[in-house]
Amino acid sequence: MKPKVHLAHLPTPVEALPRLSAHLGGLELLVKRDDLTGLAFGGNKTRKLEYLVAKARESGAQTLITTGAVQSNHCRQTAAAAARTGFQCILVLSGSIPDERSGNLLLDHLLGAEVMWSDQENREKTLQEVFNQAQVAGRNPFLIPYGGSSPTGAIAYAYAMQELLNQDVEPDWIVFASSSGGTQAGMLVGARLFGYTGRILGISVDQPAAVLKARIKELAQQTAVYMGEKMTFSDAEILVNDDYLGAGYGVLGRAELESIRLFARLEGLLLDPVYTGRAAAGLIGLARSGFFKDDQKVLFWHTGGTPALFADLYRRELAGD
Numbered sequence: 647m648k649p650k651v652h653l654a655h656l657p658t659p660v661e662a663l664p665r666l667s668a669h670l671g672g673l674e675l676l677v678k679r680d681d682l683t684g685l686a687f688g689g690n691k692t693r694k695l696e697y698l699v700a701k702a703r704e705s706g707a708q709t710l711i712t713t714g715a716v717q718s719n720h721c722r723q724t725a726a727a728a729a730r731t732g733f734q735c736i737l738v739l740s741g742s743i744p745d746e747r748s749g750n751l752l753l754d755h756l757l758g759a760e761v762m763w764s765d766q767e768n769r770e771k772t773l774q775e776v777f778n779q780a781q782v783a784g785r786n787p788f789l790i791p792y793g794g795s796s797p798t799g800a801i802a803y804a805y806a807m808q809e810l811l812n813q814d815v816e817p818d819w820i821v822f823a824s825s826s827g828g829t830q831a832g833m834l835v836g837a838r839l840f841g842y843t844g845r846i847l848g849i850s851v852d853q854p855a856a857v858l859k860a861r862i863k864e865l866a867q868q869t870a871v872y873m874g875e876k877m878t879f880s881d882a883e884i885l886v887n888d889d890y891l892g893a894g895y896g897v898l899g900r901a902e903l904e905s906i907r908l909f910a911r912l913e914g915l916l917l918d919p920v921y922t923g924r925a926a927a928g929l930i931g932l933a934r935s936g937f938f939k940d941d942q943k944v945l946f947w948h949t950g951g952t953p954a955l956f957a958d959l960y961r962r963e964l965a966g967d
């Protein structure tokens with residue numbers, strides 16, 4: 647086992663979704679509640695941060711630096727992890743500075759992170775500059791990549807697969823939101839290591855499938871090496887669906903609104919506008935098109951993100967009926 651700090655409430659529950667299953671006809675739908683990992687509203691990044699923060703600690707760092715979009719769940723969870731473990735935190739956020747702080751951005755400030763801004767194209771460059779400045783200033787920075795998706799972060803989802811199997815849940819399909827690829831890469835490695843034989847389907851929230859698949863393939867291989875294993879993954883094993891990109895990253899459309907309302911009204915379960923709303927739109931679309939066989943068990947892995955429900959950006963759409 648790699649060193650980790652304790653941040654998450656694990657194992658997260660697995661629950662049945664009987665009313666949504668009935669609504670979609672025939673399928674057995676389950677949900678794994680990684681929205682309940684517990685750290686400042688939780689989400690999938692909390693699992694990754696258990697390993698990333700341990701590594702930062704080992705290397706003698708004092709400051710965590712990472713990057714994301716204005717409503718980044720990863721940045722919010724990093725800010726919370728830093729507060730909890732006694733690190734300083736600098737976030738490089740891309741986009742225009744909003745007039746008011748809401749949703750995840752409000753929480754970033756509440757959690758004491760220093761927020762720097764960059765336009766989207768220069769984000770990696772700004773991140774590097776901020777890192778260099780922190781180093782010169784003697785703040786011993788530790789760089790956490792976008793989405794926490796390094797092998798160090800991704801191993802968390804290999805162990806999450808083990809956790810799922812230990813809960814005696816073996817679905818035919820696992821469906822979830824995939825973006826920087828760390829979650830899916832980790833799941834693939836965990837499936838191989840711990841003997842999950844069902845299928846793992848990422849619904850892309852921002853990248854064309856070919857781009858995301860290539861990223862996942864490389865990261866899964868590196869993650870396996872980091873765990874002392876040698877694995878290769880064929881293209882056929884890496885399942886990514888990019889039919890639900892809508893108008894692009896972070897744009898809340900009709901499909902996401904419908905899935906958010908269905909989950910809320912049939913199950914009392916809250917999704918988010920950017921990631922899980924889109925992944926659930928994919929799940930629902932695929933179910934309606936007959937993609938899953940009638941008696942198959944489908945697990946929706948809820949990856950969190952719910953604070954974005956309270957972002958000003960989405961208020962108008964979400965407030966309607």
Ligand SMILES: *Cc1c(COP(=O)(O)O)cnc(C)c1O
Binds near residue numbers: 824829922
């Ligand atoms: C980051 C994030 C994802 C995507 O996870 P990756 O490991 O980046 O692919 C999915 N859902 C939510 C809510 C997220 O914040």
